[in-house]
Amino acid sequence: MHTLQDCQGLDAQDPLRALRDLFTLPDGVIYLDGNSLGAMPAAAPARIAQATTAEWGQQLIRAWNTAGWFDMPQRIGNKIARLVGAGAGELVATDGTSVNLFKVLSAALTIAHETSPERRVVLSERSNFPTDLYIAEALCKERGYTLRLIEPEELVTALDQQVAVLMLTQVNYRTGAMHPMSQVNAIAHAAGALTVWDLAHSAGAVPVALKADGADFAIGCGYKYLNGGPGAPAFVWVHPRHAERFWQPLAGWWGHATPFDFTPDYRPAPGTQRYLCGTQPILSMVGLEVGVDTLLAAEPLGGMAALRSKSLALTDLFIELVEARCGGHGLSVVTPRDHARRGSQVSLSRQDGAYAIVQALIARGVIGDYRKGSGPRHPDILRFGFTPLYVGFEDVWNAVEHLRQVLLSGEWQRPEFNQAHAVT
Amino acid sequence: MHTLQDCQGLDAQDPLRALRDLFTLPDGVIYLDGNSLGAMPAAAPARIAQATTAEWGQQLIRAWNTAGWFDMPQRIGNKIARLVGAGAGELVATDGTSVNLFKVLSAALTIAHETSPERRVVLSERSNFPTDLYIAEALCKERGYTLRLIEPEELVTALDQQVAVLMLTQVNYRTGAMHPMSQVNAIAHAAGALTVWDLAHSAGAVPVALKADGADFAIGCGYKYLNGGPGAPAFVWVHPRHAERFWQPLAGWWGHATPFDFTPDYRPAPGTQRYLCGTQPILSMVGLEVGVDTLLAAEPLGGMAALRSKSLALTDLFIELVEARCGGHGLSVVTPRDHARRGSQVSLSRQDGAYAIVQALIARGVIGDYRKGSGPRHPDILRFGFTPLYVGFEDVWNAVEHLRQVLLSGEWQRPEFNQAHAVT
Known part of the structure; x- marks a missing residue:
């Protein structure tokens, strides 16, 4: 099984690691919900401000041509x-x-x-x-x-x-x-x-x-x-x-x-x-x-093929660590283990508590999401997306460690994690 | 006929004049195209930056609830x-x-x-x-x-x-x-x-x-x-x-x-x-x-009724000054004179040159737009929109003065004003 040190080593060797600096991520957050809303590129605020102030504000209608809006x-x-x-x-x-x-x-x-x-x-x-x-x-x-x-x-x-x-x-x-x-x-x-x-x-x-x-x-x-x-x-x-x-x-x-x-x-x-x-x-x-x-920006580093390799390594690692470190808590891996049949996310199911466990994780700064099920074939889902541009191997370790603690401590059973709300 | 001084007086007495400060307009521009793309409110850049940096960047998916996106x-x-x-x-x-x-x-x-x-x-x-x-x-x-x-x-x-x-x-x-x-x-x-x-x-x-x-x-x-x-x-x-x-x-x-x-x-x-x-x-x-x-923000000042009064005063003034100061140049007023049948714009037509005259005006900082006609009943149009939030009476005077000069000088016949392009 991979150790925390192993995960840190994988990050150190990751040829895509520098891409993380192209994003602004909040402190204290492990963001595993890029499959719902991708994180903000660090270049976004300045470019959007330019489009607002310089293009709309100063060029006005002319910006359709001068700023290339058309x-x-x-x-x-x-x-x-x-x-x-x-x-x-x-x-x-x-x-x-x-x-x-x-x-x-x-x-x-x-x-x-x-x-x-x-x-x-x-x-x-x-x-x-x-x-x-x-x-x-x-x-x-x-x-x-x-x-x-x-x-x-x-x-x-x-x-x-x-x-x-x-x-x-x-x-x-x-x-x-x-x-x-x-x-x-x-x-x-x-x-x-x-x-x-x-x-x-x-x-x-x-x-x-x-x-x-x-x-x-x-x-x-x-x-x-x-x-x-x-x-x-x-x-x-x-x-x-x-x-x-x-x-x-x-x-x-x-x-x-x-x-x-x-x-x-x-x-x-x-x-x-x-x-x-x-x-x-x-x-x-x-x-x-x-x-x-x-x-x-990942193209010179191998583009989608390189991102895919890292994505599979991240989801493999997540599956391995969840099974090794969170066993005995009723979690099942729903996502296919076959690489050819797996996207860039891992979904877990559990008889009950899926929604509350996700809320307890979010309170700890591990942001995944919950998807409601319908019937025995489609159970409630704890969903974790892995965007290789900005998610690292130590993030995976830490996310699983938080999940382990949430399950061990039973903190997900607190009332505040069991109130219904809406998430995209 | 209204003089420049009259127009300045109308601005000085305009109870809506302060609303202009709620917009950022480029220097040297008289913007008569708010019917195509409205000008930028001065509050827009900060609010959009907040939505980008603080909401998307920091709240991430949570902003759907915490920032009221839903x-x-x-x-x-x-x-x-x-x-x-x-x-x-x-x-x-x-x-x-x-x-x-x-x-x-x-x-x-x-x-x-x-x-x-x-x-x-x-x-x-x-x-x-x-x-x-x-x-x-x-x-x-x-x-x-x-x-x-x-x-x-x-x-x-x-x-x-x-x-x-x-x-x-x-x-x-x-x-x-x-x-x-x-x-x-x-x-x-x-x-x-x-x-x-x-x-x-x-x-x-x-x-x-x-x-x-x-x-x-x-x-x-x-x-x-x-x-x-x-x-x-x-x-x-x-x-x-x-x-x-x-x-x-x-x-x-x-x-x-x-x-x-x-x-x-x-x-x-x-x-x-x-x-x-x-x-x-x-x-x-x-x-x-x-x-x-x-x-x-115009509601405490009379809202749409007050804006409408000013809009009609602006379009009345524009029609009066165009006819008085640009006569003999083949321009016709297409927009109804009846207030009950007039929107917040004035459209002019001319046998030829409508497109080029608009371009010559834009080069002078008077931004209106051109709308292509189709057949004798629907001639080419020089279109001027009057947004009473940020257009003043002296602006109208100056716009007509530029139009007069463009026509008198014949500068609209220059080749650079006769190249086709696209405008919304």
Whole structure:
């Protein structure tokens, strides 16, 4: 078993250790919730202040040109593309994940309908992130489709000739289990379905090869592993083979071929501009660009492959230490042990007390989060995200030590840790 | 005719003059483009820096509760409600105008369909802001409706028994002409249609009485007269009589009754939460709150009624001085002279050179904007917005003096003022 000294040694040898200095983290906090809201890059305050004071304040309307605001969705999109295996000019940063999912699922259904109008089912997992299911449910209602929800092991049999689109989140928000994207795309395509991927817990967390792996559509989140700040804009990717046929009902003026001609009829722009709708929230967009730039600072050190190696070492270590040092307290590891099936988080479950244990840890400065379960197959979850940019091996040791103390002392049973509240 | 001295006297007597100090404006600029991007409140940089450094940076995920991020859409919405004649708990700040228009138009069509399924037309103006027409066109295509576009004087006859929804922008973005909201609602309702209002150029610009005037649905923009910063979130209002039947396809988790139960099926929340979709861009939302707070600082000085008096005095003065001092240069006033039909802008047209004249003015520090025309009825426009919070009477004098010099000298004919570019 690794000792504290071992962990300190791993940090000392970590070639990515210097990246931690690119973030501002509060004292006394071990932050294992970057999968919910990424930490703040140290460069963010100055860049956001510049956008506020110098660009908005001094340039005013002129900043759309002089400060490059117009180009931000494409410019940032091209940077994110490098993190998810997409080409330049294929991906755009805009709107939120739910809105973007609506766009790509609309487009996927429209395109599927052109060749296979008899396919009337959207297939997804019952344990997918709920907003994905709500958006799919709403769109199915709108278009007269059926949303079919399955468990992961039912995928192959469920992909029948009724399925128009398979919509999956690559890394499950609760369990951290990861789908093999290339295989799933191949199975779906063989069954005649298009694929829509939600990369909320993948982009910036695990290597993604959208184009090489044959995905059709993808969206992802800006404020988790991309460290773009609270509610930062999300992104849209469409495989080039579908780009010209992409159509979505959020046909706002920013997706128009010539928005400043102010013509009364809609004519979609070529390329990624077509995936836009309206004016973007620039201050939040600036935060996103800083976050993405900070992640790209890892490129000279090996980029996503190097980050992935460290992420797996961190989650391996966490699993090992929890089992070795917190045994006998009823915790189970929910996240797959198989590296190929694991995202950048570790989820634990426990018969009871999951919520309170997370609160007790937060009170000690170890910030993870709790996710409510539903039924015996989907238990309550204690969720810990490991962002290799700023989480170290000694952090893992200390987090587990706090967890051990919380369990040993029974402090999680205090009333203040058992009051309901909301967490993203 | 007013003299420069008269204008200075009007500023000296202006009871709203002190509000100008609540904004940071660049030296040497007369800003007449607050109808495109409102100026920066002086309080914005510090508040945005706090949200970045102290909230995101130090509180991290906890800020959703500790910094009140969760409540922002409703909290800011309730503040905006005071500016547009809506009640508390009826209006919410969220997403962009195009996305919000999609939501309320969807809801309006669904509600109209319940009682009058035979009505299959959305009625709007050909000169409405294009994104409104694009969204309506897309939704009509999606739902099998027809978008019927008319000129304003055709309104009464066009409101036949086929019209389900009348969708109008209260103040026209090009001409500044304002619809009498109460009358139009009465006419529409008498004809059996619901009304959807775009308040992009009304909210914070003219007194609006959504509820008293009987409107059904409204959306509006956060970055124009609300001074919320570039691309700031927009807002949604629904008359309480429709709130319980509101349904829209952007059914994301933030609109769910219990989002943190993570249930796979969508159950819309009661109240304004139902109008939300996903996580909001918090840094941009913070900018919006500062902007709205700055506008509400006028409440003790008479609020929107006092701002409206000053706005009309400013636009009256501008029209008078343009006609008196820039006569013989081919300019026409497009904006209605009738106060009841005028927004907070003045639009001029000219046979040619509109774009170049605007560029020449910008080079002199007088920032208005240009809007491209389409056909003889809709000529090219030189557009000047008057935000009474920070525009003074001497500013109007000086702006007209610059315009006179640009025309007299012919400097607008220089090549550098005749290169095409994009402006919002």
